[in-house]
Amino acid sequence: MITVQHLTKTFVSSDGKQLQVLKDVNCHIDKGEVISIIGPSGTGKSTFLRTLNLLEFPTSGEIIVNGKNILSKNYPLNKLREKMGMVFQSFNLFEHLSVLDNVTLAPMKLHGLSRLQAEKEGIEYLRKVGLAEKLSAMPSQLSGGQKQRVAIARTLAMHPDIILFDEPTSALDPTMVGEVQGVIQSLAQEKMTMLIVTHEMKFAREVSSRIFFMYNGGIYEDGTPEQIFGNPQKTETRNFVHLIRKLIFDIENKDFDFYDMTSQIKQFCIRYAMPERMNPITHVVEEMLMLLSKYENPIHIEITYSELDYSSMIVFVHKGETISPLERNDADELSVLIIRGMSKEIQTQQTADGVQLTFFME
Amino acid sequence: MNTIIKEQNGELIAIFDGRLDTAAAVQTEKDLAPLANCAGKNIVLDCNALDYISSSGLRLFLTILKNAKVQGSKVFIAGMNNDIRNVFSMTGFTQLFEFR
Numbered sequence: 001m002i003t004v005q006h007l008t009k010t011f012v013s014s015d016g017k018q019l020q021v022l023k024d025v026n027c028h029i030d031k032g033e034v035i036s037i038i039g040p041s042g043t044g045k046s047t048f049l050r051t052l053n054l055l056e057f058p059t060s061g062e063i064i065v066n067g068k069n070i071l072s073k074n075y076p077l078n079k080l081r082e083k084m085g086m087v088f089q090s091f092n093l094f095e096h097l098s099v100l101d102n103v104t105l106a107p108m109k110l111h112g113l114s115r116l117q118a119e120k121e122g123i124e125y126l127r128k129v130g131l132a133e134k135l136s137a138m139p140s141q142l143s144g145g146q147k148q149r150v151a152i153a154r155t156l157a158m159h160p161d162i163i164l165f166d167e168p169t170s171a172l173d174p175t176m177v178g179e180v181q182g183v184i185q186s187l188a189q190e191k192m193t194m195l196i197v198t199h200e201m202k203f204a205r206e207v208s209s210r211i212f213f214m215y216n217g218g219i220y221e222d223g224t225p226e227q228i229f230g231n232p233q234k235t236e237t238r239n240f241v242h243l244i245r246k247l248i249f250d251i252e253n254k255d256f257d258f259y260d261m262t263s264q265i266k267q268f269c270i271r272y273a274m275p276e277r278m279n280p281i282t283h284v285v286e287e288m289l290m291l292l293s294k295y296e297n298p299i300h301i302e303i304t305y306s307e308l309d310y311s312s313m314i315v316f317v318h319k320g321e322t323i324s325p326l327e328r329n330d331a332d333e334l335s336v337l338i339i340r341g342m343s344k345e346i347q348t349q350q351t352a353d354g355v356q357l358t359f360f361m362e
Numbered sequence: 363m364n365t366i367i368k369e370q371n372g373e374l375i376a377i378f379d380g381r382l383d384t385a386a387a388v389q390t391e392k393d394l395a396p397l398a399n400c401a402g403k404n405i406v407l408d409c410n411a412l413d414y415i416s417s418s419g420l421r422l423f424l425t426i427l428k429n430a431k432v433q434g435s436k437v438f439i440a441g442m443n444n445d446i447r448n449v450f451s452m453t454g455f456t457q458l459f460e461f462r
Contacts, residue, residue: 258385279414279445286384286416334417334453341452 001162001193002029002052007061009047021047023217025061029162032191036204038228039214040240045197048214049164052195053084066161082110085155089167091147093139093154099126100135103154110158118157125153129183145176149183156187163187165196169203181207201241205229213237243307245272251289251299261285265303272305277312277361280342284359287335288316291325297354312361319354326357365393373404376426379411382419390422397426400435406462410441415449427458438462 009022021044029035037045050056052063054070054077063070070080093102103125104118113121126132129149139147148168155163165184169177181203187194188207198204204211204225211228213221213236221228221237232238239246247268249261262282269278281303292299300317318325326336326346340346345360363380374397382390397405405426409415415423427437440462442450450456 258383262381262383262385282383282414283416283449290384290417332417334420337453338417338449341448 001031001066003062003064004028004052005062005064007048007051007063008059009044009051009056010059020059021217022051022058025218027212027219027222029193029195031161031193033210034188034192034194034208035196035210035212036208036225037195037197037212037214038199038201038204038240039212039220043214044217045214046166049086049166049195049197052164053081053086055086078110082158083161085158085160085163087148087151087155087163087165087168089170091139091144091151091171093147093150095139097139098135099131099137099139099142099150102139102150103157106154107157122153122157125156126150128156128186129153130179143176144172145179148172148176148180152180152183152187162193162195165194165198167197167199169198169200201229213240215240239304242309245305245307247303249299249301251301253296254293258289268303268305272307274305274310274312280361281312281314283338283342284314284361287339288325288357290335291328291331291339292316292318295321297321300353314359314361316357316359317351317353317355318357321355322350324348324355324357363390365390367393367396369403373406374400375406375408377408377411381414382412382422383414383416384418387416387418387422390419394422394426398429400430400433402434404436404438405430406438406440408440409443409446412446413443415446417453420449420453420455423455424458436460 004025004027007022007025008020010018010020012018025048037048039045047056051058058071065080068075094105097105100119100122103122104115107113107118107121108115123132123135126135129152131146131149131153134142134146139150142150168184169180172180177200181200184194184196185207196204196207208225211223211225212219213228215236221232221234228237229241232241238244247264265282265285266278269275269281285301295318298319300319302315303312304315305312325331326339343359344362347358349356363382363386366377368375376394376397380386407423407426430437437459438461439459
C-alpha cells in the first residue's frame with residue numbers, strides 16, 4: 001500500500017541553520033495494518049507522518065502509494081489527501097460550523113455529494129463515534145474528547161484508505177483519553193489502515209499490529225507490540241519502553257571528583273523516588289572504584305533506573321581489560337564482600353570496550 | 363564527616379557524624395589518632411549519627427580493634443543504622459565487635 005524509501009527531511013531556520021529531522025526512513029505499510037509510531041520527543045515522528053500526505057515536503061527519498069510515487073510532479077495532491085485522512089492533536093474543527101456541517105463539508109465540496117446524501121452518511125459516521133445526538137451542536141459546546149471524535153468522523157466521511165493520527169489524545173484531559181482511544185480501537189477491529197503517533201504506550205501495545213520505534217530521525221526498530229514492548233532487540237528501544245533513566249560517569253584518571261559523583265548519585269536517587277537505594281548503589285560504585293584504583297584504564301559507569309518496573313542496575317566497563325576485578329587474586333576481600341552483598345545478581349561479559357560487569361540491585 | 367573523641371567514665375568515646383567513605387577516611391584516620399594510646403581503657407565507637415561506612419571505614423575500625431586488643435582494651439560499637447548493620451553483617455564484622 002505505502003512504501004517509503006530513504007526519506008529525509010531537513011528544515012532550514014531563518015538564520016540559515018540546517019536541522020535534519022528525518023535522516024533515512026524506510027518502511028512498508030500494508031492494507032489493514034495498525035501501526036503505532038513511538039519514540040522520544042523531537043525524533044521526527046510527527047514530521048514523518050506529515051511527509052506521508054505532503055503537509056511537509058520531503059527533502060529526498062520516495063513515497064510510493066499504491067504503486068505511484070507521490071513525489072512526482074504530476075501526482076494529484078488533492079486525491080492523495082482525500083485517501084489519506086489525518087487527525088490532528090488540536091482537532092482543527094471549523095468553529096463556525098455545526099458538528100454535522102463539519103462532517104459534511106468535504107464530501108459535498110470534494111466528492112460532489114448532495115447535502116441530503118452527505119448528511120445521511122455524516123449522521124452514520126457521527127453515530128459510529130458516539131456523537132449522533134450532538135449533530136446540531138457547535139464545536140465550542142463540546143468537550144475535547146468529543147471534538148476529537150468529530151474530527152475522526154469528519155475524516156471517515158471522506159472514505160480514506162488510511163488515517164494518520166498525530167498524537168490524537170495529547171491535548172485531552174486524562175478523563176477523555178479513553179473515549180477517543182475507544183473509537184480508534186473500534187476502527188482497528190474493522191481493519192482500517194492507521195498510522196498513529198502516540199505517547200500512550202499501553203494504548204499502542206493494545207491497538208497496534210506493528211510498532212515503529214523512531215529514534216534519531218529514523219525507524220530504529222520495527223516489530224510487533226510483543227517484540228517491541230516484551231523483547232526489544234536494541235538498546236535505545238529497551239531504554240525507551242522500560243522508561244529507563246540513566247546517570248553516566250566516565251572516569252579517565254584518578255583525579256576525578258568523588259564528592260561530586262556521590263552528590264549526583266544522591267540527587268539521582270531522590271529525583272526518582274528511591275532514596276533507600278542511595279547507599280547500596282554508592283557502596284557498589286565506591287567499592288568497585290577501590291578495586292579498580294590500582295589500574296590506569298578508563299572506567300565507564302552507568303546507573304540506571306526503570307520507572308516501569310522500578311528496577312535499578314549499575315553497569316561498569318573497565319576499558320581495555322579482560323578480567324573482572326572481582327575475580328583477581330589480589331582483589332580486596334572487604335570490597336568484594338560488600339559488592340556481592342549489595343547486589344542481587346552480578347553478570348560479567350566481555351565487550352569490545354573491555355570487561356563489563358552488571359550489578360542488579362535489590 | 364566529623365569525628366569527635368572524648369573521655370567519659372574511664373572510656374574513650376569516638377563519635378562519628380556523616381559518611382565515612384573513601385574520601386573521608388584519610389581525615390578520619392587522623393582524627394582517631396588519640397585512640398592509639400588507649401592503655402587498657404575501653405573504646406566506644408558511637409555510630410548513632412554515622413550514615414554510611416565503606417570498606418575504607420571498616421579498615422579504620424579494624425585497626426582500632428587490633429590495637430586495642432594488644433593494649434588489653436575492648437572495643438564496643440554503639441548505635442548503627444540498617445545500612446551499616448548490613449555492611450557489618452555481610453563482611454563478618456558483626457562477629458569481631460561487641461555491641462552496646
